[in-house]
Amino acid sequence: MRITVTVDGTSYTDEVEPRLLLVHYLRDHLGKVGTVVGCDTSNCGACTVHLDGRSVKSCSVLAVQADGSEVTTVEGLATGGSLHPVQQAFHDNHALQCGYCTPGMIMSTLDLLAENPDPDEQQVRLGLEGNLCRCTGYQNIVAAAQDAARRLRDADATAGGGR
Known part of the structure; x- marks a missing residue:
């Protein structure tokens, strides 16, 4: 499936498998390794990102569910060399x-x-x-x-x- 998603202010369009988790899309396809895989069961929260302004555990969201959405990772918070x-x-x-x-x-x-x-x-x-x-x-x-x-x-x- 083809998805278009804006991550940390940059738009990406990619072909992804329907079963690909958002956390793996962010890490493996986009190199956003600040979003970590902790437990793969949504228990630990280490993979939390913002999806359209609300926090979600990205190990429980499919990448195709983020199609057309805006994702913010911890790496997208700092601006101009200054931490959020x-x-x-x-x-x-x-x-x-x-x-x-x-x-x-x-x-x-x-x-x-x-x-x-x-x-x-x-x-x-x-x-x-x-x-x-x-x-x-x-x-x-x-x-x-x-x-x-x-x-x-x-x-x-x-x-x-x-x-």
Whole structure:
């Protein structure tokens, strides 16, 4: 099947097998290796990307289901050589440990903060419950998500003239 999908702002048209998972399309066809394969069962969340602005586990989505859609990977967040505020918050709060869960955690955090721009600790934990960290870095991940929320609110206030 022929699909056309926009990934990180670039449009791609490719022939794919109907059973090809989105995670494998991103990694093997487009070289977007920041999206990792963790469990292949949608339990860990390491492969989370945004599909038309909402987080999805790309190991549970077929590439043909993304036809005509926009996909954002963790690699598409940084602009002009600067990390996205959520990426920077994860870095600054040492929410990385081995780093395997980090791409999915960052993408899920973005989705969480779009819905709740000022989550408390419990709301962060609930919002990220579909993502697993095998290194038990949850304390730092929660801190990073809350720091990212503050950074995004501050950026919005600055861009809006303090409104």
